[in-house]
Amino acid sequence: MVETRVAGIELGGTKCIASLASADGTILAQHTLPTLSPAETLPPLAVLLEQWRRDLPFAAIGVGSFGPVELDPAAPNHGHITSTSKPGWRDTDVLGALRGGHDEPWGFDTDVNAAALAEGRWGAAQGLTDYAYVTVGTGVGVGLIVNGRPTRGLAHCELGHIRVARLTGDDWAGACPYHGDCVEGLASGPAIKARLGERPIHGIPADDPVWQAVAHPLAQMCHAMLLTTAPRRILFGGGVIQGQPQLIGLIHAGLRESVAGYMAVPEAEDYCCAPGLGDKAGPLGPVALALDALEAAAETGTRAAA
């Protein structure tokens, strides 16, 4: 019996990871390269995929990309990175460049939605149909799974850009170019650095009050999520969380205080958790997208044959 292989490409803001994996998520081959311009980044990935197609053929491909991206399959620019502020990447057809005209089953989503699906398949959200994966790093990203699938609608989840009630006594203006003090404008890595000014971020102790000011908007974001699609678990990753893991407990405490008994918030260890896959959630995300696409294609085939 020939083992099923799939390919997954994570297009991140700073680096790209191409993975060839088996159906159980075992990585068979992996390449990492920096995210430069589209012309410098996409062709080497396409060449690598062609090599794999020839030497280690795969059954499906998944692409998880930084965004915003167009996810509507009916849109003419489906599979494109759209209005990003990242220089050179605006209106780039990343899916088309990586599929390269091949007709293998494919999946395409944001990098955070893909990571969320990987956590559902192999990580800390196994068995759940409603959950969220939050990354706090260069930005604040949320992969939001509802009824077993990432949300769609007009766009993918962009909860990092909601405006929130402010922590009493904190009137710092925030760093988001669009909203000032939205969640990302208060809690992303660059926002924290902007707030600290001359103080180096690595010298700030874990019990410094600044972490309350970072946890508060994230707790407000969780309050909004809980009262919208009510995820059964919220996972937290990304550089800021990895550097300050005490934030997860602060966020949970802030969430519970804010909800104020209106509904029961599960205990911290069941509710606000670290990702089960650690930093493998990112590269395994597009692998999960490819496997989802493969399974959907198999189901369609079965129905067509019945």
Place this chain on the structure above:
Amino acid sequence: MVETRVAGIELGGTKCIASLASADGTILAQHTLPTLSPAETLPPLAVLLEQWRRDLPFAAIGVGSFGPVELDPAAPNHGHITSTSKPGWRDTDVLGALRGGHDEPWGFDTDVNAAALAEGRWGAAQGLTDYAYVTVGTGVGVGLIVNGRPTRGLAHCELGHIRVARLTGDDWAGACPYHGDCVEGLASGPAIKARLGERPIHGIPADDPVWQAVAHPLAQMCHAMLLTTAPRRILFGGGVIQGQPQLIGLIHAGLRESVAGYMAVPEAEDYCCAPGLGDKAGPLGPVALALDALEAAAETGTRAAA
């Protein structure tokens, strides 16, 4: 050919409407009674349903209820109203009382989710899989449809209770017993009355500044929704909106101002709209639940036979 009939019970906070309807939503019979205690309200509805079962048999039943309700079919108290502040209704098995031991297909959801589904089937959200139905009246309720279905997770949508950034210069404390100045605490009918104090609500002109203070938290709620599940349309009903329909335009303008170009907000007439069914969305909601249940049962039967 015998016409398919279904029964739908809308349990509202002030009145209940029992409808017998055909599959196209035509009402064949309808009874309205005030919502008193469970012992005064549920038995007459159950008797009416038994009469219909005998004289005008129906193929499925839908129940849309004020909440909070338990929607998880795996929970022991599924079909119950749970932690409501409405006297006498806490922990009441409304679904069990109305099903009465019969095994016809049934659907159960919140009154606002049910109304949203009716709008999707016959009203202003036809053809959409991602949209929302907002009622602003005694409370602020949101029926939230994602990927064609109401959201589930730990609970149904309760977006009216998120905390929001406040309108500059407005520091009124709000009227929510849990949160003070959450959306419901600022924009519900009782909140508006509390803010107005001695001024009678019916004497307030449509261009009074108070409506800006009401529209602002609703616009913030729409901002949060747009950046969470990104509904393709938001419908607004309920007594406050019916009395002050100019609020819909104010909310749309506030939403666009708040999103601040981060993503495109569709034009007002396509995005923030009145319900297509008007005040029939409520009673037709549980009819839609019954038809959904009937169609799901038929699909399961077809699969089992295949």
